[in-house]
Amino acid sequence: MSQHPSDAPAATSRGVLTTANGNPVENNQTSMTAGDLGPVVLQDFHLLDKLAHFDRERIPERVVHAKGAGAHGYFEVTKDISHLTCAKFLSKVGKRTPIFTRFSTVGGELGSADTARDPRGFSVKFYTEEGNWDMVGNNTPIFFIRDPIKFPDFIHTQKRHPQTHLPDATMMWDFWSLVPESLHQVTILMSDRGIPDGYRHMHGFSSHSLKLVKGDGSFHYVKWHFLTEQGIKNILPEDAARLAGTDPNYATRDLFNAIERGDHPAWKVYIQVLEPEQALKYRFNPFDVTKVISKKDFPLQEVGRMVLNRNPENYFAEVEQAAFCPSHMVPGIAPSPDRMLQGRLFSYSDTHRHRLGPNYQQIPINRPISGVNNHQRDGAMTINGNGGSAPNYEPNSFGGPAQNNLAAQSHAKNFTVQGEVARHTYEVTNDDFVQVGHLYNLFTAEQKDRLAKVIASSLSQVPDFIQKRQLKHFYRADEDYGHRVESALKAAGSKI
Numbered sequence: 404m405s406q407h408p409s410d411a412p413a414a415t416s417r418g419v420l421t422t423a424n425g426n427p428v429e430n431n432q433t434s435m436t437a438g439d440l441g442p443v444v445l446q447d448f449h450l451l452d453k454l455a456h457f458d459r460e461r462i463p464e465r466v467v468h469a470k471g472a473g474a475h476g477y478f479e480v481t482k483d484i485s486h487l488t489c490a491k492f493l494s495k496v497g498k499r500t501p502i503f504t505r506f507s508t509v510g511g512e513l514g515s516a517d518t519a520r521d522p523r524g525f526s527v528k529f530y531t532e533e534g535n536w537d538m539v540g541n542n543t544p545i546f547f548i549r550d551p552i553k554f555p556d557f558i559h560t561q562k563r564h565p566q567t568h569l570p571d572a573t574m575m576w577d578f579w580s581l582v583p584e585s586l587h588q589v590t591i592l593m594s595d596r597g598i599p600d601g602y603r604h605m606h607g608f609s610s611h612s613l614k615l616v617k618g619d620g621s622f623h624y625v626k627w628h629f630l631t632e633q634g635i636k637n638i639l640p641e642d643a644a645r646l647a648g649t650d651p652n653y654a655t656r657d658l659f660n661a662i663e664r665g666d667h668p669a670w671k672v673y674i675q676v677l678e679p680e681q682a683l684k685y686r687f688n689p690f691d692v693t694k695v696i697s698k699k700d701f702p703l704q705e706v707g708r709m710v711l712n713r714n715p716e717n718y719f720a721e722v723e724q725a726a727f728c729p730s731h732m733v734p735g736i737a738p739s740p741d742r743m744l745q746g747r748l749f750s751y752s753d754t755h756r757h758r759l760g761p762n763y764q765q766i767p768i769n770r771p772i773s774g775v776n777n778h779q780r781d782g783a784m785t786i787n788g789n790g791g792s793a794p795n796y797e798p799n800s801f802g803g804p805a806q807n808n809l810a811a812q813s814h815a816k817n818f819t820v821q822g823e824v825a826r827h828t829y830e831v832t833n834d835d836f837v838q839v840g841h842l843y844n845l846f847t848a849e850q851k852d853r854l855a856k857v858i859a860s861s862l863s864q865v866p867d868f869i870q871k872r873q874l875k876h877f878y879r880a881d882e883d884y885g886h887r888v889e890s891a892l893k894a895a896g897s898k899i
């Protein structure tokens with residue numbers, strides 16, 4: 404295997420300062436002027452180039468998950484699952500694959516506080532010998548919505564109000580109360596797990612069902628779980644608010660410092676495995692990302708261990724330019740019909756072409772170590788030699804890369820469907836409240852009180868009719884949940 408793609412030289416050498424075109428710079432402190440009191444001159448290329456490059460330093464931040472921290476490490480197989488998949492990086496116990504991980508908050512901008520109440524992104528890029536697999540998950544096993552068509556609207560409610568430019572509780576609760584399938588994730592968000600203590604003390608989940616595929620094309624549905632070896636730790640709301648002022652980069656600092664002092668965070672990696680028929684017969688839709696698959700029904704099976712042991716050498720090059728995409732999959736891993744996942748398969752590479760350019764895969768942090776061999780050519784920032792003089796079309800009579808017909812690749816994304824092309828809505832039913840009730844009843848009395856108080860502190864700020872609409876959902880999940888939130892709302896001054 405070649406060198407890790409993001410091995411960057413450390414900036415230790417004190418060689419001669421040069422312009423970007425390599426000319427030595429004789430003075431980096433004084434601009435060239437026409438006389439002592441005269442204006443600066445156009446011929447000072449070093450000044451012009453320095454300013455012009457600076458003017459272009461910012462690229463668009465991620466439209467969601469803008470604030471984050473990343474680290475390098477490895478994934479090691481600890482249990483054999485070669486009977487489930489032909490993915491080569493999972494082929495034998497002890498096999499190690501280099502990875503790059505990025506953790507993030509969701510709603511805030513690049514400079515926002517790490518201790519926000521928000522889900523946390525949990526992205527892992529596996530640099531395998533068959534190209535990259537990106538596991539782009541969250542620290543929650545579920546999500547607010549289950550149809551990608553709702554995502555831009557949902558995210559707008561998490562961002563700033565179009566007029567006030569302020570975060571807006573009314574937008575959030577208006578949307579959530581009109582989209583009750585969000586209640587499960589809203590409950591996690593408002594619970595103690597809504598503010599993890601840094602990035603080391605949280606789990607990670609694929610959330611969606613994915614497929615593991617064998618060489619003959621047969622498959623299982625799986626959900627991925629990354630369980631923290633550091634233990635779960637959360638931050639209380641008062642401490643989070645204080646830290647947002649005193650140390651807004653709390654989680655970024657914590658991750659960097661831990662790795663720097665050799666305290667390498669690790670996660671044990673598990674899967675839940677369902678036969679296709681079991682998935683279709685399951686009492687909940689296994690492709691509805693607002694629901695979990697019970698671990699009692701489908702226990703966790705160990706797969707491996709992920710360790711983070713190296714900090715990025717350069718934040719922008721490695722963390723900001725990292726491009727994770729759920730459709731980056733290796734042979735042996737394939738998508739399920741989860742419609743949210745299907746929407747995501749489009750959205751990420753699309754935003755990468757906008758955020759980083761059409762050749763974003765050539766940026767070292769994104770480049771597969773297995774090499775890239777295709778007929779894509781040209782485009783802004785082509786830096787990989789552009790295929791040289793090799794043919795840039797296929798079929799051709801002069802050689803070049805050719806498709807392989809491995810069964811896993813040709814069958815993995817095939818499956819049989821029947822039905823009418825139409826907008827098949829997942830209506831809200833009692834099923835959408837069952838798991839919320841179960842989750843609520845896992846909390847201690849103290850946790851339930853805190854949950855109700857956190858909800859009320861935000862919900863009490865919004866118009867009464869929205870409070871009433873949302874309150875019904877809490878009651879529907881669990882009578883006590885409803886009571887507690889209602890009492891907390893009244894204590895917070897609500898007039899409902």
Ligand code: HEM
Nearest residue numbers: 465468505524525526540541546551554610746747750754
């Ligand atoms: C980031 C879209 C749902 C996890 C992003 C980005 C977009 C996006 C456009 C910015 C990517 C970039 O600039 O590099 C969507 C859409 C969704 C969806 C359209 C639903 C249809 C989800 C879900 C999860 C998730 C359900 C978790 C299970 C993440 C993570 C990142 C991210 C972790 C940050 C990636 C990184 O670290 O760079 N999403 N998302 N998203 N999303 Fe989603």
